[in-house]
Amino acid sequence: MFIERDKELEALDRLYKSDKFEFVVIYGRRRVGKTALINHFIDNKKAIYFMGVESNEKQNLENFSKSIIEFSSGIQAETSFLSYQTALEYAFKLAENDRVILAIDEYPYVARASKSLASTLQMLIDKYKDNSKLMLILCGSSMSYMEDHVLAYKAPLYGRRTAQMKIMPFDFEECCTYLSGLSDEDKAYVYGIVGESTTVCTG
Secondary structure (H helix, E strand, O other): OEOOOHHHHHHHHHHHOOOOOEEEEEEOOOOOOHHHHHHHHHOOOOEEEEEOOOOOHHHHHHHHHHHHHHHHHOOOOOOOOOOHHHHHHHHHHHOOOOOEEEEEEOHHHHHHHOOOHHHHHHHHHHHHOOOOOEEEEEEEOOHHHHHHHHHOOOOOOOOOOOEEEEOOOOOHHHHHHHOOOOOHHHHHHHHHHHHHHHOOOEO
16 A cells, blocks of 8 residues: 655756656655555656665676666576676666656665765766656665765766755654544554654555
């Protein structure tokens, strides 16, 4: 079950329908529903979804390659691109004529393991943004990393994003939608006990 996040979904849909290159930064603390939002948005769309892991560059590149190859060929493969540049260029070219979403979840894990990734993305965005229909989504739970290394003025990707979303926990009114089977008194009681721990997008 997916509830709320209507404003975020509407904003993502508007960007998706622009049919031109879009670069969306989504960030917020852990367990707030970022991944659920992305998965709900890309459902039934042409999309490459990749979640970074807290590991080394080689493992993340292999996993990223598998996500791209499986999307483009429909089969699982053990082959890997030689670099993030070649993998990302392939993704940009996949979107030359058709809208394709590339969602990189937990981007900080990937970028920390590959120090040149942000500069590579900067270069490829500048190269392909006018000729690609790629919708790039970078998502991260490390608030400080996303703010300092993606959104900040001195970050390589500064000025490239077309939208950003800071995903906040549900407030009490939004949580009431999720707790619709309870009385008003019980809703207040539950929220008072667990508060923002109930603020996930899925049930």
